[in-house]
Amino acid sequence: MFSVSKTALAFVVLSLASNSLGRKWRDTGGFIVFEEAWTIPALLNQTSATTAALGGTPAELQANLLDIHNQRLQGMNENNVDFMVLSCTQPCIQGIADPDTAAAMAITVNNQLAADIANNTERFGGFASLAMHNATVAAAELTRAVTELGFLGVLLNDYQQSGADGLTPLYYDQPEYDIFWQTLSNLNVPLYLHPRTDVPEILNFQYSHAKFLIGPAQQFAATLSGHVLGICVNGVFDRFPNAKLIVGHLGERIPSDLSRIDNQLLRQLTLGMPMLKNVTTYWHENIFETSSGNFATDLLKFHIGQIGLDRIMYSIDYPFVNMPEGTVWIDTLLPDGVLNPAEFDSFSRGLAIKILRLND
Secondary structure, X not given: OOOOOHHHHHHHHHHHOOOOOOOOOOOOOOEEEEEEEEOOHHHHHHHOOOOOOOOOOHHHHHHHHHOOOOHHHHHHHHXXXXXXXXXXXXXXXXXXXXXXXXXHHHHHHHHHHHHHHHHHOOOEEEOEOOOOOOHHHHHHHHHHHHHOOOOOOEEEOOOEEEOOOOOEEEOOOXXXXXXXHXXXXXXXXXXXXXXXXXXXXXXXXXXXXXXXXXXOOOHHHHHHHHHHHHHHHXXXXXXXXXXXXXXXXXXXOHHHHHHHHHHHHHOOHHHOOOOOOOHHHHHHHOEEEEOOOOOOHHHHXXXXXXXXXXXXXXXXXXXXXXXXXHHHHHHHHOOOOOOOHHHHHHHHHHHHHHHOOOOO
């Protein structure tokens, strides 16, 4: 079985503090990003309907998803990205309805990613892919991926398709997933919950009138935010107070609407809702967000006021977003006074080092 030492991954912290890799450095060091997609050839057909980055083509997108050490690494060097965590692009295993097929493919994907990054773990890390039909199976593979392959956590692409017709969605906010959340907490690694394209039956029902809203413009945030809030209201963080959840794209809009969410849910506490705290509290205690694909300075400042900068980290969303787009944006935050040097360091890399335990 292929294995990558977690000690090797910790070397990135030493790299961040030196010029040993010969790149141009800011005083605060290079960036760490971790909503960055990759896939294997066997799953490349899943990306056929995915929109390429601005100015790119579908063929370039597919090539970039498969690549690690060529144009991706070159782009990292040119954009001061020092460390990138890779994960299987959506829907990946969550798009495989058969439990056995999904579980076998998760092992294949994880082994391949570990092998692909093994010769450059000072620049690349990995998030595990899991089949979520059975929480015990998922917990076992998560344990293997973290303890044997050296992965830094897990990324799941929203709900798991299941059923003979693939039309039964499984959400991880139900008690049958407690063993998964317990394992996540015991391993002290984060779950990154990422959007996915809905199955055609849902898309046709909800978006036949406006197909351009499928994907990042609306459907991704609308679907995933329901899953995130389900995890909150169904008491997952009360049962597992040490669990860490990461949500991209500046929180899939949830932190922009916390006041209304909390006020409306407060009315339903007498109906037996399992959660013991409000959603805002979970964002302060359990949930983090990244800037992936959402480089909006005014929104960042608003979210800092809502949940605090200690819950927000930089990421790009490569290759669906070009690396220079992120660089052009983040380079304005320090000179324009949006963040002071200590805050910039936390946002661009410091908090990620802590959450991903890169210095353990």
